[in-house]
Amino acid sequence: MCVEGIGSPLKNVENVEPMEESTRIRIGGIKFSEELAHVTVVSPSREEASFDDLLQLLSSRHINLPFLCHSHKESHTKSSFCISRDDLGRVQEALHFASYNHGNVRIIPSVGTLTLFPHRNSFRLLGLVLMTFAENDYPIHSLSTSISAIALNTDFRHLDNIADKLAEVVILPENHAPFRQEFRLTQLF
Amino acid sequence: METIAVYWEARVKVYSLTEKPGLAMGVLFFPTQRTGYWSGRLMELEASLNRFELVTCHGAEEGRMQLSVVIEASGRDTLLKLMDDWLQGEPSAQFMIEEQVDLVFLHGPHFQDRFGIADTAFSALAKNNIRIMLSGCAGTSMYLVFAGDEGSTAMKILTDTFLIPTVA
Numbered sequence: 001m002c003v004e005g006i007g008s009p010l011k012n013v014e015n016v017e018p019m020e021e022s023t024r025i026r027i028g029g030i031k032f033s034e035e036l037a038h039v040t041v042v043s044p045s046r047e048e049a050s051f052d053d054l055l056q057l058l059s060s061r062h063i064n065l066p067f068l069c070h071s072h073k074e075s076h077t078k079s080s081f082c083i084s085r086d087d088l089g090r091v092q093e094a095l096h097f098a099s100y101n102h103g104n105v106r107i108i109p110s111v112g113t114l115t116l117f118p119h120r121n122s123f124r125l126l127g128l129v130l131m132t133f134a135e136n137d138y139p140i141h142s143l144s145t146s147i148s149a150i151a152l153n154t155d156f157r158h159l160d161n162i163a164d165k166l167a168e169v170v171i172l173p174e175n176h177a178p179f180r181q182e183f184r185l186t187q188l189f
Numbered sequence: 190m191e192t193i194a195v196y197w198e199a200r201v202k203v204y205s206l207t208e209k210p211g212l213a214m215g216v217l218f219f220p221t222q223r224t225g226y227w228s229g230r231l232m233e234l235e236a237s238l239n240r241f242e243l244v245t246c247h248g249a250e251e252g253r254m255q256l257s258v259v260i261e262a263s264g265r266d267t268l269l270k271l272m273d274d275w276l277q278g279e280p281s282a283q284f285m286i287e288e289q290v291d292l293v294f295l296h297g298p299h300f301q302d303r304f305g306i307a308d309t310a311f312s313a314l315a316k317n318n319i320r321i322m323l324s325g326c327a328g329t330s331m332y333l334v335f336a337g338d339e340g341s342t343a344m345k346i347l348t349d350t351f352l353i354p355t356v357a
Contacts, residue, residue, distance in 0.1 A: 069326075071245070127230070144244070
Protein backbone atom coordinates (compact mmCIF):
# COMPACT_ATOMS: atom_id res chain seq x y z
CA MET A 1 0.00 0.00 0.00
CA CYS A 2 1.53 3.29 -1.05
CA VAL A 3 0.93 6.20 1.32
CA GLU A 4 2.03 9.58 0.07
CA GLY A 5 2.31 12.91 1.78
CA ILE A 6 2.13 15.12 -1.26
CA GLY A 7 0.73 14.51 -4.70
CA SER A 8 2.87 14.86 -7.79
CA PRO A 9 3.15 18.47 -8.88
CA LEU A 10 2.24 19.42 -12.42
CA LYS A 11 4.91 20.91 -14.63
CA ASN A 12 5.74 21.94 -18.17
CA VAL A 13 2.91 24.38 -18.64
CA GLU A 14 2.30 26.60 -21.64
CA ASN A 15 2.78 30.27 -20.81
CA VAL A 16 -0.44 32.02 -19.91
CA GLU A 17 -0.77 35.78 -19.78
CA PRO A 18 -2.59 37.35 -16.80
CA MET A 19 -6.28 37.64 -17.62
CA GLU A 20 -8.07 40.86 -18.38
CA GLU A 21 -11.15 41.61 -16.28
CA SER A 22 -13.38 41.05 -19.32
CA THR A 23 -12.06 37.52 -19.94
CA ARG A 24 -12.52 36.32 -16.37
CA ILE A 25 -15.54 34.08 -15.85
CA ARG A 26 -18.18 35.03 -13.33
CA ILE A 27 -19.09 32.13 -11.01
CA GLY A 28 -21.34 31.66 -8.02
CA GLY A 29 -18.75 30.49 -5.55
CA ILE A 30 -16.00 28.26 -4.29
CA LYS A 31 -16.06 26.07 -1.22
CA PHE A 32 -13.58 23.80 0.52
CA SER A 33 -14.22 20.47 2.18
CA GLU A 34 -12.79 19.58 5.54
CA GLU A 35 -9.50 17.68 5.51
CA LEU A 36 -10.00 14.27 3.87
CA ALA A 37 -7.95 11.26 2.85
CA HIS A 38 -7.86 10.13 -0.79
CA VAL A 39 -7.76 6.46 -1.73
CA THR A 40 -7.18 4.98 -5.19
CA VAL A 41 -7.57 1.28 -5.86
CA VAL A 42 -6.79 -0.37 -9.19
CA SER A 43 -7.50 -3.61 -11.05
CA PRO A 44 -8.16 -6.12 -8.31
CA SER A 45 -6.73 -9.54 -9.03
CA ARG A 46 -8.70 -12.73 -8.51
CA GLU A 47 -7.68 -12.86 -4.84
CA GLU A 48 -8.97 -9.37 -4.12
CA ALA A 49 -12.56 -8.35 -3.57
CA SER A 50 -14.20 -6.42 -6.41
CA PHE A 51 -14.75 -2.71 -5.99
CA ASP A 52 -18.46 -3.45 -5.51
CA ASP A 53 -17.54 -5.71 -2.59
CA LEU A 54 -15.25 -3.04 -1.16
CA LEU A 55 -18.06 -0.48 -1.33
CA GLN A 56 -20.32 -2.90 0.51
CA LEU A 57 -17.67 -3.41 3.16
CA LEU A 58 -17.21 0.35 3.66
CA SER A 59 -20.96 0.86 3.82
CA SER A 60 -21.36 -1.88 6.43
CA ARG A 61 -18.77 -0.04 8.53
CA HIS A 62 -20.71 3.23 8.14
CA ILE A 63 -17.87 4.88 6.21
CA ASN A 64 -19.04 7.73 4.00
CA LEU A 65 -17.45 8.52 0.63
CA PRO A 66 -18.07 12.22 -0.07
CA PHE A 67 -16.38 11.84 -3.46
CA LEU A 68 -16.05 8.91 -5.86
CA CYS A 69 -14.61 8.59 -9.35
CA HIS A 70 -14.71 5.13 -10.93
CA SER A 71 -13.77 3.87 -14.37
CA HIS A 72 -13.87 0.42 -15.93
CA LYS A 73 -12.52 -0.74 -19.27
CA GLU A 74 -12.31 -4.44 -20.13
CA SER A 75 -10.57 -5.97 -17.10
CA HIS A 76 -9.07 -2.70 -15.90
CA THR A 77 -10.87 -0.95 -13.04
CA LYS A 78 -9.70 2.15 -11.22
CA SER A 79 -11.55 3.88 -8.42
CA SER A 80 -10.63 7.00 -6.46
CA PHE A 81 -12.59 8.10 -3.43
CA CYS A 82 -12.37 10.43 -0.47
CA ILE A 83 -13.06 9.60 3.15
CA SER A 84 -12.95 11.47 6.42
CA ARG A 85 -9.46 11.45 7.93
CA ASP A 86 -11.04 9.90 11.02
CA ASP A 87 -12.01 6.86 8.94
CA LEU A 88 -8.58 6.23 7.39
CA GLY A 89 -7.56 3.50 9.84
CA ARG A 90 -10.85 1.64 9.36
CA VAL A 91 -10.58 1.95 5.58
CA GLN A 92 -7.07 0.50 5.68
CA GLU A 93 -8.46 -2.38 7.75
CA ALA A 94 -11.21 -2.90 5.19
CA LEU A 95 -8.70 -2.92 2.33
CA HIS A 96 -6.65 -5.47 4.22
CA PHE A 97 -9.77 -7.54 4.97
CA ALA A 98 -10.69 -7.43 1.26
CA SER A 99 -7.17 -8.71 0.48
CA TYR A 100 -6.25 -5.71 -1.62
CA ASN A 101 -2.67 -5.99 -2.74
CA HIS A 102 -0.54 -3.13 -1.36
CA GLY A 103 0.68 -2.34 -4.85
CA ASN A 104 -2.87 -1.72 -6.02
CA VAL A 105 -3.72 0.86 -3.37
CA ARG A 106 -2.54 4.45 -3.13
CA ILE A 107 -3.47 6.61 -0.16
CA ILE A 108 -2.95 10.36 0.13
CA PRO A 109 -3.63 11.19 3.77
CA SER A 110 -4.34 14.92 3.48
CA VAL A 111 -6.49 16.23 0.64
CA GLY A 112 -9.28 18.73 0.31
CA THR A 113 -12.10 18.91 -2.20
CA LEU A 114 -12.37 22.28 -3.88
CA THR A 115 -15.86 22.79 -5.27
CA LEU A 116 -16.44 25.53 -7.81
CA PHE A 117 -19.94 26.37 -9.01
CA PRO A 118 -21.79 26.62 -11.27
CA HIS A 119 -19.86 25.07 -14.16
CA ARG A 120 -22.62 25.71 -16.72
CA ASN A 121 -21.26 22.68 -18.63
CA SER A 122 -18.50 24.97 -19.88
CA PHE A 123 -15.31 23.50 -21.31
CA ARG A 124 -13.72 26.91 -21.07
CA LEU A 125 -14.26 27.22 -17.32
CA LEU A 126 -13.14 23.64 -16.72
CA GLY A 127 -9.99 24.16 -18.81
CA LEU A 128 -9.28 27.42 -17.05
CA VAL A 129 -9.49 25.79 -13.65
CA LEU A 130 -7.19 22.93 -14.67
CA MET A 131 -4.81 25.40 -16.29
CA THR A 132 -4.60 27.34 -13.01
CA PHE A 133 -3.62 24.15 -11.20
CA ALA A 134 -1.04 23.22 -13.82
CA GLU A 135 0.43 26.71 -14.04
CA ASN A 136 1.01 26.80 -10.29
CA ASP A 137 2.13 23.18 -9.81
CA TYR A 138 -0.85 22.25 -7.66
CA PRO A 139 -1.63 18.53 -7.88
CA ILE A 140 -4.95 17.21 -9.17
CA HIS A 141 -5.65 13.88 -7.51
CA SER A 142 -9.11 13.46 -9.02
CA LEU A 143 -12.09 15.45 -10.21
CA SER A 144 -15.68 15.02 -11.23
CA THR A 145 -18.34 17.36 -12.41
CA SER A 146 -21.76 17.13 -10.77
CA ILE A 147 -25.04 18.65 -11.90
CA SER A 148 -23.73 22.16 -11.31
CA ALA A 149 -20.24 22.04 -9.81
CA ILE A 150 -16.67 20.99 -10.48
CA ALA A 151 -15.31 19.03 -7.51
CA LEU A 152 -11.54 18.69 -7.54
CA ASN A 153 -9.31 16.96 -5.01
CA THR A 154 -5.91 18.45 -4.26
CA ASP A 155 -3.50 18.72 -1.32
CA PHE A 156 -5.38 20.17 1.65
CA ARG A 157 -2.56 22.56 2.55
CA HIS A 158 -2.82 24.31 -0.84
CA LEU A 159 -6.53 25.16 -0.76
CA ASP A 160 -6.22 28.80 0.32
CA ASN A 161 -3.46 29.54 -2.19
CA ILE A 162 -5.42 27.86 -4.97
CA ALA A 163 -8.49 29.98 -4.19
CA ASP A 164 -6.27 33.08 -4.48
CA LYS A 165 -5.01 31.93 -7.87
CA LEU A 166 -8.48 31.03 -9.10
CA ALA A 167 -9.68 34.50 -8.12
CA GLU A 168 -7.38 35.80 -10.88
CA VAL A 169 -9.35 33.93 -13.55
CA VAL A 170 -12.89 33.91 -12.15
CA ILE A 171 -15.05 36.62 -10.62
CA LEU A 172 -16.63 35.72 -7.30
CA PRO A 173 -19.73 37.46 -5.90
CA GLU A 174 -18.91 40.36 -3.60
CA ASN A 175 -20.85 38.83 -0.73
CA HIS A 176 -19.24 35.41 -1.09
CA ALA A 177 -19.69 33.05 1.88
CA PRO A 178 -16.56 31.74 3.65
CA PHE A 179 -14.81 29.03 1.64
CA ARG A 180 -14.81 26.73 4.63
CA GLN A 181 -18.04 25.21 5.85
CA GLU A 182 -18.67 26.08 9.49
CA PHE A 183 -20.56 22.90 10.31
CA ARG A 184 -20.23 19.21 9.67
CA LEU A 185 -22.96 16.67 8.99
CA THR A 186 -22.46 13.07 10.11
CA GLN A 187 -24.81 10.15 9.65
CA LEU A 188 -24.64 8.09 12.82
CA PHE A 189 -26.56 4.94 11.86
CA MET B 190 -22.64 22.91 19.16
CA GLU B 191 -24.06 19.54 18.18
CA THR B 192 -27.56 18.95 16.87
CA ILE B 193 -29.02 15.54 16.17
CA ALA B 194 -31.95 14.91 13.84
CA VAL B 195 -33.56 11.50 13.49
CA TYR B 196 -34.54 10.59 9.95
CA TRP B 197 -35.44 7.18 8.64
CA GLU B 198 -36.23 5.85 5.19
CA ALA B 199 -36.84 2.30 4.00
CA ARG B 200 -35.52 3.17 0.53
CA VAL B 201 -33.05 5.91 -0.24
CA LYS B 202 -34.96 8.90 -1.57
CA VAL B 203 -33.75 10.84 -4.58
CA TYR B 204 -34.87 14.16 -5.97
CA SER B 205 -34.71 12.91 -9.55
CA LEU B 206 -33.38 10.14 -11.75
CA THR B 207 -32.60 11.01 -15.36
CA GLU B 208 -31.42 9.03 -18.38
CA LYS B 209 -29.62 10.55 -21.37
CA PRO B 210 -29.13 7.80 -23.95
CA GLY B 211 -26.97 7.80 -27.07
CA LEU B 212 -24.05 9.94 -25.95
CA ALA B 213 -20.36 9.64 -26.82
CA MET B 214 -17.51 9.29 -24.35
CA GLY B 215 -13.91 10.25 -25.03
CA VAL B 216 -11.13 8.94 -22.79
CA LEU B 217 -7.72 10.60 -22.86
CA PHE B 218 -4.59 9.28 -21.15
CA PHE B 219 -1.75 11.76 -20.83
CA PRO B 220 1.36 12.44 -18.72
CA THR B 221 0.60 14.54 -15.63
CA GLN B 222 3.25 17.06 -16.77
CA ARG B 223 1.14 17.81 -19.84
CA THR B 224 -1.91 18.91 -17.84
CA GLY B 225 -1.32 22.52 -18.88
CA TYR B 226 -1.33 21.63 -22.57
CA TRP B 227 -4.53 19.56 -22.34
CA SER B 228 -6.23 22.21 -20.20
CA GLY B 229 -5.75 24.61 -23.09
CA ARG B 230 -7.24 22.09 -25.51
CA LEU B 231 -10.23 21.60 -23.21
CA MET B 232 -10.84 25.35 -23.34
CA GLU B 233 -10.79 25.19 -27.15
CA LEU B 234 -13.56 22.59 -27.12
CA GLU B 235 -15.98 25.28 -25.95
CA ALA B 236 -16.21 26.69 -29.48
CA SER B 237 -16.90 23.39 -31.25
CA LEU B 238 -18.67 21.15 -28.74
CA ASN B 239 -20.42 23.82 -26.75
CA ARG B 240 -20.99 21.77 -23.59
CA PHE B 241 -20.07 18.61 -21.68
CA GLU B 242 -22.43 16.24 -19.91
CA LEU B 243 -19.86 14.82 -17.51
CA VAL B 244 -16.12 15.12 -17.00
CA THR B 245 -14.03 13.02 -14.63
CA CYS B 246 -10.30 12.81 -14.14
CA HIS B 247 -8.06 10.71 -11.96
CA GLY B 248 -4.62 9.22 -11.95
CA ALA B 249 -3.99 6.34 -14.31
CA GLU B 250 -0.72 4.52 -13.79
CA GLU B 251 2.12 6.44 -12.11
CA GLY B 252 2.60 9.91 -13.58
CA ARG B 253 -0.35 9.68 -15.95
CA MET B 254 -3.90 10.97 -15.86
CA GLN B 255 -7.14 9.61 -17.28
CA LEU B 256 -9.59 12.28 -18.41
CA SER B 257 -13.06 11.12 -19.45
CA VAL B 258 -15.48 13.43 -21.23
CA VAL B 259 -19.10 12.57 -22.00
CA ILE B 260 -20.68 14.67 -24.76
CA GLU B 261 -23.62 14.71 -27.14
CA ALA B 262 -23.16 12.13 -29.92
CA SER B 263 -23.34 14.90 -32.52
CA GLY B 264 -19.96 16.13 -31.31
CA ARG B 265 -18.20 12.79 -31.81
CA ASP B 266 -16.71 13.46 -35.26
CA THR B 267 -15.57 16.95 -34.28
CA LEU B 268 -13.89 15.63 -31.16
CA LEU B 269 -12.15 12.85 -33.10
CA LYS B 270 -10.83 15.28 -35.69
CA LEU B 271 -9.54 17.73 -33.10
CA MET B 272 -7.91 14.94 -31.11
CA ASP B 273 -6.22 13.59 -34.25
CA ASP B 274 -4.64 17.01 -34.76
CA TRP B 275 -3.66 17.52 -31.14
CA LEU B 276 -2.21 14.04 -30.70
CA GLN B 277 0.24 14.64 -33.57
CA GLY B 278 2.41 16.66 -31.22
CA GLU B 279 1.66 14.57 -28.11
CA PRO B 280 2.92 11.04 -28.82
CA SER B 281 2.78 10.07 -25.16
CA ALA B 282 -0.98 10.64 -25.00
CA GLN B 283 -3.63 8.15 -26.07
CA PHE B 284 -7.26 8.77 -26.90
CA MET B 285 -10.20 6.47 -27.45
CA ILE B 286 -13.85 7.09 -28.01
CA GLU B 287 -16.88 5.04 -27.02
CA GLU B 288 -19.47 5.54 -29.73
CA GLN B 289 -22.67 4.81 -27.86
CA VAL B 290 -22.98 5.27 -24.14
CA ASP B 291 -25.93 6.02 -21.90
CA LEU B 292 -25.76 8.40 -18.98
CA VAL B 293 -27.94 8.02 -15.91
CA PHE B 294 -27.75 10.56 -13.12
CA LEU B 295 -29.50 11.06 -9.84
CA HIS B 296 -29.48 13.55 -7.02
CA GLY B 297 -30.50 13.08 -3.44
CA PRO B 298 -30.59 14.82 -0.07
CA HIS B 299 -27.17 15.12 1.60
CA PHE B 300 -25.70 12.31 -0.51
CA GLN B 301 -22.21 13.60 0.23
CA ASP B 302 -22.78 13.29 3.99
CA ARG B 303 -24.30 9.79 4.09
CA PHE B 304 -22.67 6.39 3.94
CA GLY B 305 -23.89 3.62 1.65
CA ILE B 306 -25.37 5.68 -1.18
CA ALA B 307 -22.86 4.58 -3.83
CA ASP B 308 -23.04 1.03 -2.51
CA THR B 309 -26.82 1.03 -2.90
CA ALA B 310 -26.50 1.88 -6.60
CA PHE B 311 -23.40 -0.18 -7.40
CA SER B 312 -24.72 -3.31 -5.60
CA ALA B 313 -28.10 -3.20 -7.32
CA LEU B 314 -26.44 -2.89 -10.72
CA ALA B 315 -23.83 -5.58 -10.00
CA LYS B 316 -26.54 -8.03 -8.93
CA ASN B 317 -28.03 -7.62 -12.40
CA ASN B 318 -24.65 -7.88 -14.14
CA ILE B 319 -24.78 -4.29 -15.34
CA ARG B 320 -21.27 -2.92 -15.67
CA ILE B 321 -20.61 0.74 -14.85
CA MET B 322 -18.13 2.13 -17.40
CA LEU B 323 -17.65 5.43 -15.62
CA SER B 324 -18.98 7.08 -12.52
CA GLY B 325 -18.53 10.47 -10.90
CA CYS B 326 -20.14 11.11 -7.52
CA ALA B 327 -19.69 14.54 -5.97
CA GLY B 328 -21.91 16.75 -3.87
CA THR B 329 -25.46 15.46 -4.02
CA SER B 330 -25.03 13.98 -7.52
CA MET B 331 -24.26 10.50 -8.80
CA TYR B 332 -23.46 10.12 -12.51
CA LEU B 333 -23.23 6.67 -14.07
CA VAL B 334 -22.21 5.79 -17.64
CA PHE B 335 -23.16 2.49 -19.29
CA ALA B 336 -22.63 0.79 -22.61
CA GLY B 337 -25.38 1.88 -24.98
CA ASP B 338 -27.36 -1.34 -24.74
CA GLU B 339 -27.48 -1.29 -20.93
CA GLY B 340 -28.64 2.20 -20.03
CA SER B 341 -32.36 1.53 -20.06
CA THR B 342 -31.95 -1.64 -17.96
CA ALA B 343 -29.78 0.29 -15.52
CA MET B 344 -32.40 3.03 -15.36
CA LYS B 345 -35.09 0.47 -14.50
CA ILE B 346 -32.95 -1.12 -11.79
CA LEU B 347 -32.15 2.24 -10.22
CA THR B 348 -35.80 3.31 -10.41
CA ASP B 349 -36.71 0.17 -8.48
CA THR B 350 -33.86 0.69 -6.01
CA PHE B 351 -34.29 4.34 -5.12
CA LEU B 352 -37.51 6.10 -4.15
CA ILE B 353 -38.58 9.11 -6.17
CA PRO B 354 -41.26 10.92 -4.15
CA THR B 355 -44.26 11.93 -6.21
CA VAL B 356 -47.02 14.44 -5.51
CA ALA B 357 -50.41 12.74 -5.12
